[in-house]
Amino acid sequence: xxxxxxxxxxxxxxTLEELEADGDRAADYIEGLLDIADLDGDIDIDVANGRxxxxxxxxxxxxxxxxxxxxxxxxxxxTRLTVQTHTGRFSRLIVDVGGSxxxxxxxxxxxxxxxxxxxAAGREQVALEPMSSYERKLVHDExxxxxxxxxxxxxxxxxxxxxxAS
Numbered sequence: 001x002x003x004x005x006x007x008x009x010x011x012x013x014x015t016l017e018e019l020e021a022d023g024d025r026a027a028d029y030i031e032g033l034l035d036i037a038d039l040d041g042d043i044d045i046d047v048a049n050g051r052x053x054x055x056x057x058x059x060x061x062x063x064x065x066x067x068x069x070x071x072x073x074x075x076x077x078x079t080r081l082t083v084q085t086h087t088g089r090f091s092r093l094i095v096d097v098g099g100s101x102x103x104x105x106x107x108x109x110x111x112x113x114x115x116x117x118x119x120a121a122g123r124e125q126v127a128l129e130p131m132s133s134y135e136r137k138l139v140h141d142e143x144x145x146x147x148x149x150x151x152x153x154x155x156x157x158x159x160x161x162x163x164x165a166s
Contacts, residue, residue, distance in 0.1 A: 016047060022083050023052040026093055029082040030056060030075070039063055041097075052093040054079070059098070067098035073132055094134060108135060112142045115163045119148065125164045130154065136161055 014022075023045035034041055034056070041059035045052065056063065066075070076095035083091040094101070108131075115126035128139065136152055139161050143150040150161045
């Protein structure tokens with residue numbers, strides 16, 4: 001068992017109650033932003049695998065305007081900072097708007113399909129587009145599950161995965 005204050009513990013060691021409190025803080029922040037922007041949406045909170053998932057659903061076509069990958073990533077970053085300000089520790093929460101994360105996961109699987117097809121056709125490696133750390137994690141997992149290797153290269157916003165045969 002890890003001791004010390006919550007600020008000193010890794011995010012994966014937080015209790016369910018602490019993660020749920022993080023979700024509540026995140027939901028309050030997002031609800032405030034939606035009110036300011038005069039957007040409707042329902043907020044759902046889920047805790048799984050040591051992470052908090054906050055989803056904004058419902059609403060109408062106006063909500064879809066903010067369901068783009070860049071806007072959702074910015075909303076996630078701002079929400080994480082808000083939770084971090086209240087808790088004093090890094091937050092690994094994930095924000096989704098209108099199912100955009102699921103749609104992006106399907107796109108990423110398509111990128112992996114295409115890269116593996118190129119490797120099967122004789123290419124030594126395939127570099128993917130730059131992506132967030134969350135997206136890179138999803139792709140690393142997908143590539144590994146198919147028996148291939150992936151490695152992150154680059155810095156900051158230019159960080160990308162390179163896929164090779166095992």
